Amino acid sequence: MVKDLDKTLEKWCDKAQEEGEKIPTYVVMEGKSYLDWIVPPLTRHSDCRCLLERIGLDISSSHWSMDNSHWKINLWSKEDFKEEIIEREERDILKELEVFSGTEEISKFKAEIERRLQFLYPYKEASIIPAKFSVSEIKRRFSPLDEENSQDMFKSVILKKPLFLEKIKKFTAAEKGTVMHLVMQHLDIANTEGIEDIKRQINLMVIDEFLTEDQAESINIYKILKFLKSDLGQRMKKSAKVKRELPFYIEIPSSELYKELPSNIYKDEKILIQGVIDAFFEEEEELVLLDYKTDYVEEVEEFKKKYSLQLKYYKRALEKITEKKVKEVYIYSFHKEENYKL
Helix, strand or coil: CCCCHHHHHHHHHHHHCCCCCCCCHHHHHHCCCHHHHHHHHHCCCHHHHHHHHHCCCCHHHCCCCCCCCCCCCCCCCHHHHHHHHHHHHHCCHHHHHHHHHCCCCCHHHHHHHHHHHCCCCCCCHHHCCCCEEEHHHHHHHHCCCCHHHHHHHCCCCCCCCCHHHCCCCCCCHHHHHHHHHHHHHHCCHHHCCCHHHHHHHHHHHHHCCCCCHHHHHCCCHHHHHHHHHCHHHHHHHHCCCEEEEEEEEEEEEHHHHCCCCCHHHHCCCEEEEEEEEEEEEEECCEEEEEEEECCCCCCHHHHHHHHHHHHHHHHHHHHHHHCCCEEEEEEEECCCCEEEEC
């Protein structure tokens, strides 16, 4: 669309009448629209002489192209489009539809059209369900506790900083919990009889750069000793097979977490569960599962209920991985200095 057709045509024709078979390069470079590229060559074509006649140019002196293509040129004004719009608005659409509503020819396709238009994708929910969950995320989303409390009790994941950045003297409760788990992962419990043994091993962790000095100072070694002296700790020390920080992945049916999903449709839809088991040990060909917790405990039953779902999947994964029965599941609270059987 151009604002002043005659003036623009004069410009296009003037550029097209220069000597040479091709339109000059500078004309192409100056183009600001597709029409600035298309129309100048067309003004050299005999089928487009109407453009020259419109602005009163002498067509006998024009440089006609020998191209054998054929073109048809139509010019429209704004008024032409306005009339067409008015004409469309005046059409009675309802009457036109009534004409088609009574025809028998389309009735044979009605059922198929309705079937296609009313189709509902049966696996719609699968497109919005995550393919993978961490056990902690499952606990947060699907805990039987009310939503308000579960948000407060969810333990955030603390990423380990480079040692040169670990210069702070104070640690949050979550950071202290992460440090305690790290120590319990690497502690040689078989050679730990007293406070000095624990101190010595923690010093070695600092030397080996598993811990910073500040982190080491934040550890309550007396709580570690209390665990090792407990009945559960002694059973763990006596075991010939102790494993700690065991990562796992297991598949579960999606309908197990999302109870509202139709089991007949989603029976084969799986969700991948990932987690890390703090510790387990073997005892009489069976396994004892242990999870350390450092958070504050006010009500023991609420504390156990809070982590029951998490430990359920730990047990399930461990039995699948080892093909052995988990006979007992415990949570050890460093805050209470007690173990709780689930």
